[in-house]
Amino acid sequence: MTSHQSPRISIIGYGSQGRAHALNLRDSGFAVTIGLRPGGPTEIKAIADGFTVKSPALAARDAELVAVLVPDMVQPQLYRDVLEPNMAKGACLLFAHGFNVHYAQVHPRADLDVVLVAPKGPGALVRREYEIGRGVPSVYAVHQDVSGKAEQLALQYCAGIGGARQNAIRTSFKEETETDLFGEQAVLCGGATKLVQAGWETLVAAGYQPEVAYYECLHELKLIVDLFYEGGITRMHEFISETAQYGALTRGEYVIDDHTRAQMRKILAEIQDGSFARQWIAEYQNGNANYKALKQADLEHPIEAVGKRLRANMKWLSATAQASTPASQAEQAMA
Ligand code: NAD
Numbered sequence: 643m644t645s646h647q648s649p650r651i652s653i654i655g656y657g658s659q660g661r662a663h664a665l666n667l668r669d670s671g672f673a674v675t676i677g678l679r680p681g682g683p684t685e686i687k688a689i690a691d692g693f694t695v696k697s698p699a700l701a702a703r704d705a706e707l708v709a710v711l712v713p714d715m716v717q718p719q720l721y722r723d724v725l726e727p728n729m730a731k732g733a734c735l736l737f738a739h740g741f742n743v744h745y746a747q748v749h750p751r752a753d754l755d756v757v758l759v760a761p762k763g764p765g766a767l768v769r770r771e772y773e774i775g776r777g778v779p780s781v782y783a784v785h786q787d788v789s790g791k792a793e794q795l796a797l798q799y800c801a802g803i804g805g806a807r808q809n810a811i812r813t814s815f816k817e818e819t820e821t822d823l824f825g826e827q828a829v830l831c832g833g834a835t836k837l838v839q840a841g842w843e844t845l846v847a848a849g850y851q852p853e854v855a856y857y858e859c860l861h862e863l864k865l866i867v868d869l870f871y872e873g874g875i876t877r878m879h880e881f882i883s884e885t886a887q888y889g890a891l892t893r894g895e896y897v898i899d900d901h902t903r904a905q906m907r908k909i910l911a912e913i914q915d916g917s918f919a920r921q922w923i924a925e926y927q928n929g930n931a932n933y934k935a936l937k938q939a940d941l942e943h944p945i946e947a948v949g950k951r952l953r954a955n956m957k958w959l960s961a962t963a964q965a966s967t968p969a970s971q972a973e974q975a976m977a
């Protein structure tokens with residue numbers, strides 16, 4: 643390996659994280675090449691953004707650091723078929739999620755440094771925050787340190803994507819994987835969507851207007867979450883009425899009760915014992931029928947039609963909706 647002052651980076655995958663990392667790293671002064679399947683769905687985008695695009699094999703061969711930013715379920719085969727035979731001796735293999743290393747779906751070559759840099763936010767936000775001179779907090783970890791510089795490399799990458807050093811927390815592949823899965827399942831994605839849908843359904847079933855229920859149970863959630871983000875639950879209490887506070891303090895526990903807490907422990911146990919990972923891998927390998935059906939049900943939930951109608955009149959939304967299309971990118975990657 644040459645110097646690690648500014649490693650030549652190849653990014654494999656140009657989706658939600660890939661594009662944001664690539665643009666930020668380039669703006670931070672790194673030499674970045676993109677590795678993509680010729681004719682794949684995001685190739686045009688990477689070329690339009692001015693990057694040199696090579697096949698994943700060629701991109702991997704040249705790089706001192708290879709960032710694996712294709713979907714988690716694609717990574718094991720990509721590693722086996724393309725990265726393992728092509729990566730330079732002593733190079734660094736970087737992941738944005740510990741899933742495949744932690745659950746032993748990828749067994750990195752013994753000569754490679756293996757690190758993790760996981761921004762705690764979606765790709766569009768990683769880019770937007772960088773552009774306005776801020777960053778998304780990140781966690782980083784070292785799985786293999788052959789060069790003695792693995793941590794330094796992870797921190798360089800972390801700073802390059804704008805995960806400001808002062809906010810970077812060192813973790814392990816195990817902790818990142820288990821907490822990330824728990825967060826998205828119990829709270830951020832699974833918990834939040836089911837809470838919103840159930841609240842909306844309750845009001846509509848009781849005869850209230852679906853549009854009013856939409857504002858109450860979905861739209862206003864952003865205002866609350868913005869307060870959490872700025873100043874925690876303390877800040878929410880500073881801004882909501884006394885009536886809202888009293889209701890929240892006495893009724894929140896009706897929803898998040900001992901049963902809910904037991905279910906959260908069950909979610910965590912299935913992550914820790916590997917059963918969630920095995921189920922998801924089997925689902926993917928069997929063609930995702932259940933995943934697709936469950937997702938379709940979410941997309942066809944009646945709250946979606948109501949929201950679409952109401953958001954058509956929220957002129958301020960159209961700019962952001964056009965600027966980022968993470969959902970459609972993810973769908974292309976699945977297809
Ligand atoms: P994505 O689905 O948005 O993008 C995947 C990219 O990989 C696309 O460019 C797609 O064309 C390409 N691709 C798909 N199959 C390929 C193949 N066989 N060979 C080469 N390229 C292929 O992915 P993402 O959501 O950015 O996830 C990438 C990694 O980042 C994952 O490990 C994920 O867990 C992690 N991560 C994602 C987020 C997020 O908000 N999306 C946040 C933190 C970490």
Ligand code: MG
Nearest residue numbers: 739822823826
């Ligand atoms: Mg995740």
